[in-house]
Structures are given as structure tokens and as C-alpha cells.
Amino acid sequence: MLIDPHAHMISRTTDDYQAMAAAGVVALIEPAFWVGQPRTFVGTYVDYLSTIVGWERFRAGQFGIRHYCTIGLNSKEANNEELAEGVMEWLPRFALKEGVVAIGEIGYDEQTELEDKYFRLQLSLAKELDLPVMVHTPHRDKKQGTTRSMDVCEEMGLDPSMVIIDHNNEETVGEVLQRGYWAGFSIYPSTKMGNARMVELLKQYGSERIIVDSACDWGISDCLGVAKTAQLALQSGVPESTVRAVCYGNALAAYGQSGQMKESDWLEPPAIDQRTLYEGNSILRGGREPVIEEPGAQRRAGLTIE
Amino acid sequence: MTDPKDLLYGWIRERAGDERPWLDAQLAQLAAPDATERDLHMYLGFAPRRLGKADLALTPDDLAQADAARSGWDPSGWSIDGAARILGLLTYSGTRPFAETFKDLRRTSDAAEMIALYRGLPLYPAPESLHFEVGEGLRSNLKPVFEAIAHNNPYPRDHFDEHRWNHMVLKALFIGAELGPITGLAARANPELARILVQYARERWAAGRPVMPELWPLVAPFAETPEIRAELDRARAEGRTFEDLVS
Numbered sequence: 001m002l003i004d005p006h007a008h009m010i011s012r013t014t015d016d017y018q019a020m021a022a023a024g025v026v027a028l029i030e031p032a033f034w035v036g037q038p039r040t041f042v043g044t045y046v047d048y049l050s051t052i053v054g055w056e057r058f059r060a061g062q063f064g065i066r067h068y069c070t071i072g073l074n075s076k077e078a079n080n081e082e083l084a085e086g087v088m089e090w091l092p093r094f095a096l097k098e099g100v101v102a103i104g105e106i107g108y109d110e111q112t113e114l115e116d117k118y119f120r121l122q123l124s125l126a127k128e129l130d131l132p133v134m135v136h137t138p139h140r141d142k143k144q145g146t147t148r149s150m151d152v153c154e155e156m157g158l159d160p161s162m163v164i165i166d167h168n169n170e171e172t173v174g175e176v177l178q179r180g181y182w183a184g185f186s187i188y189p190s191t192k193m194g195n196a197r198m199v200e201l202l203k204q205y206g207s208e209r210i211i212v213d214s215a216c217d218w219g220i221s222d223c224l225g226v227a228k229t230a231q232l233a234l235q236s237g238v239p240e241s242t243v244r245a246v247c248y249g250n251a252l253a254a255y256g257q258s259g260q261m262k263e264s265d266w267l268e269p270p271a272i273d274q275r276t277l278y279e280g281n282s283i284l285r286g287g288r289e290p291v292i293e294e295p296g297a298q299r300r301a302g303l304t305i306e
Numbered sequence: 307m308t309d310p311k312d313l314l315y316g317w318i319r320e321r322a323g324d325e326r327p328w329l330d331a332q333l334a335q336l337a338a339p340d341a342t343e344r345d346l347h348m349y350l351g352f353a354p355r356r357l358g359k360a361d362l363a364l365t366p367d368d369l370a371q372a373d374a375a376r377s378g379w380d381p382s383g384w385s386i387d388g389a390a391r392i393l394g395l396l397t398y399s400g401t402r403p404f405a406e407t408f409k410d411l412r413r414t415s416d417a418a419e420m421i422a423l424y425r426g427l428p429l430y431p432a433p434e435s436l437h438f439e440v441g442e443g444l445r446s447n448l449k450p451v452f453e454a455i456a457h458n459n460p461y462p463r464d465h466f467d468e469h470r471w472n473h474m475v476l477k478a479l480f481i482g483a484e485l486g487p488i489t490g491l492a493a494r495a496n497p498e499l500a501r502i503l504v505q506y507a508r509e510r511w512a513a514g515r516p517v518m519p520e521l522w523p524l525v526a527p528f529a530e531t532p533e534i535r536a537e538l539d540r541a542r543a544e545g546r547t548f549e550d551l552v553s
Contacts, residue, residue, distance in 0.1 A: 050413065053416040054415070054448070055448065058447075058450075092347075093351075093414055096355075098354065098418050270359065277418075
């Protein structure tokens, strides 16, 4: 069983859902993000948040995948003050929706004053609602941006155990782990982290507080990033317990702190969900006998490593 | 005549355990003249977290009481959190017209909230004012949201015009929602729906797809109208088989 704790499924196709399910993904987390171009009305942002707590969650369920999300104002759009002010008013209403496991992804892009302002406001909200935080670290000036993100989290009184610092690389991971945070790695061709480099990091750092995700979105990205990394790691002699932790257990432990994500959600879905939102592996439909299939039974069939 | 609100409160309170004081305090706040929309949002957000999402699991006696309180009201499949959300909405003392509050909630609801909002239709004030909102729910791509309106819910029977009724039945067939649980299905059968369903059956046959047998009882009462008779005869000549009730 695998969890992809960072996947922007609104930008992906049903083929991706089928491939992820076949590869053993039982649950994923969709962070609120920038959709490739800026939104110009608060209303479009509100409808976007509605989509990831509503339709996308249902869509994933049709493929037997449990869908969770994070709610937040991303760093790029924090620079449009009018939009940002409007979105902030709506966030508390969305943060308590079913399946919201964190405030995120929030943090810095260009490290402007406005980005800083809205990052801090959202850290306060997370603290007030007792939700974990997913921090997006900037692509440019990443090392300083990562250090600064953690400094601000601590200034705002957050416990590092409630914060996942994502998009790490070889240069940032040491400090993130040393300071007690969860360290996310996005397996994303060309800009973030590659499979083989990730495996080397696992050999160096082990499994504690390390989380692998795909960050698949509207760009050239791979929704099977977690599955392929797991397979390559196993082939490279990384212990199975390590692979299970970084591709499943750690994400569940970190985001499970929200109270909105439990292993039983996909292992033993409640009857009410079988009738409504989740057409998973063991499902009673139209009076038929349930078809019980080991979750991920089809996985590892024909996965290729780039 | 029991008020549906009192029935709901009794059922939820019985199942609230240690959360009873929270439930009572929240409902008192929602009923207070100074209750705000934010109070309502918070209550709706916390309902499943505090009260859980188990089935209400009502007894036959409970269900009989429900039907007596509001003809056709059938909360047999309701969950505790869903029932609590509907109770909160009925309790809220807000000053805006009900349909506006409903719209605001519906636009930002998660799936479970939306299901609860629509399951409550038989109990809301000014039911006619929700015409647009119900249309939005029927257009939803979330099958359980559609079913919250179409199944075990007397609202369509009591408030839909023929066009909306017919399209609800047709959409149910399209998305694989059963027809059986539609309240008033037989009572609201009509010749236009029979015509639509026979045409639909023809399309299914042409595509080599099975035709759901549950549509034939809606055709049978109108089998002798000329247009439908001609279609049925043509189908029989082509060797199509359909239910015995349509001779």
C-alpha cells in the first residue's frame, strides 16, 4: 500500500487515477495550489476550494482511492493583496471540511513581504484549528527560504512535529530533520528530486520523518513517482520497513494528526461510505456480494523506472 | 402531530453520549436572536467531529413517527452527523431568507454536507423557494448528492413539475441510480415519461446494452397510447424482449 501525500489531481486525468490505483496507491492528499495562472477573482478561488473538498474527492473514490486535501492560500497568489484578503476570509470555512488534513501548501515563492504576511496569518489559523501545516519551500533561493520558513513557524509557536516541510533536496534535508520537522521530497523530473537521488538519500538518512510524494500537477510530472521510488528503493536494497515508512506510514502519521485521516478509511470503509462516496475494493453495490480484493493487488505490474 | 425537529433532536440526543452538553449549547446558540452565520458554519463543521458519522439506525417505530410528522419523510438511511446538520439548519434563527442561507451553505459544502442539505428538503420552510437549489443538486455529478434528492425523499413528488420529474427519473437511469426508492414513482407516472423511456430503451437496444427492467412499470399504464403502442409493436417485431407487464 502506498500514499501519495502531494498530488494535484485537479490537473490530472482518470488514466492517472487508474494507474495510481493499480500501482497500489490507496490514499492521496491534494494540496490547494496555484493552477498554472493567477486567479483574478476571490470567487474562482472559492470554487476551486469547493472542488477539492467535493468533486475531486468523489472522483478519486470512484477509482478506489481515498482523497484528502489541504486548504490554504499559496505563496504566489499571496502577492495579490486584494485576492489574498478575500481568500483569507473564506479559509476558516473550508479548513473544517471533511478530509482536510492540513493548512497548505503555504510558504514562500519570491520571499516578499506579502508572502510573509499571509504565511504568518495562515500559521496562526493552523494553530487555532489544531491542524498540521504543509510548507511549500521556494524553488529559487531554496536553502534560505527553507530556513526562514522554519524560523517563522517557530516564531508563530508551531511545534515542528505538526509541520511538513516539502520539496526538500540534498541541501536542505539535514537542517529540516535536525530541527524536528517532517521532510517531504517531491519526485519531480528536472526541477525537484529524482528517483535515484531519493534512494541515495534514503540510504543516507533512513526513514525517520521522511516522506516521499509526487507533487504531480499540470507540468511534466509523474503520478507514479511514489510507486517508482518504492520499487527502485527495494531493488537497491533499501529495507522494506524503510520503504513502507517513507511511502506510506510517515505521511499517515504526520497528516493523521488532523484527526481526518485513518488507515481504516481505506481498509474498512464504513458502510455509509460504501453507499455514497467510495467505490473501493470491498464494496456492496446494488445488493451484490462484496468483491474483496487485496488493496494494491495489481501493483508492481509493469512499472518502469525512468 | 410531532414536529420533525423534536423527533430529530430526540434521536440525536439519544446517540450523543458525552457530547450532549455540546449539542445542547450549540443548538441554544443557533436559536438565540444574536446567532451568526459563523456560528452555523462552526456547528456544521464540528457536527461529524463531535457526534460521529454512524448510521442513525432508526427503529420501525421511529420511521412511523417520521412519516406521521411529515408525510413521505423517510430518514431510514440518515447518519447522525447528517441529521444533526439538518437539525442545526432548522434551529438557526438567521434573518436572511432560508433559501439564501441554504445557497450559501451549498456552494461551499463538502459532499457529506451537501448530501445532508438535500436530504433535509422535506423539512425546510418555504419549500418552493428552493427550486433553483434543487436544480443545482440534480445537476450534480456526485451520484450520492443526486440520490439525496431522488431517493426516499417526498420533495420531488410534492414540488416538481412534470418536466423536472421526468428528467430526474431519466437521469437516475443514466447514472445507475435505482428507480425503486423514488418516492411517488408510480403515482407520478405520465405519458410523456413513458414516451421518453421507450425511446431510451430503443437507444439501449441499438447500442447492444441491457435495458433496466424497472422502467417498464412506468411505461405499462400508457401502453395503449398510439405512439407507444407502435413503438412496442416494432420492438416485438425486432425480437426485443421486455417485461411481461407491458403486453
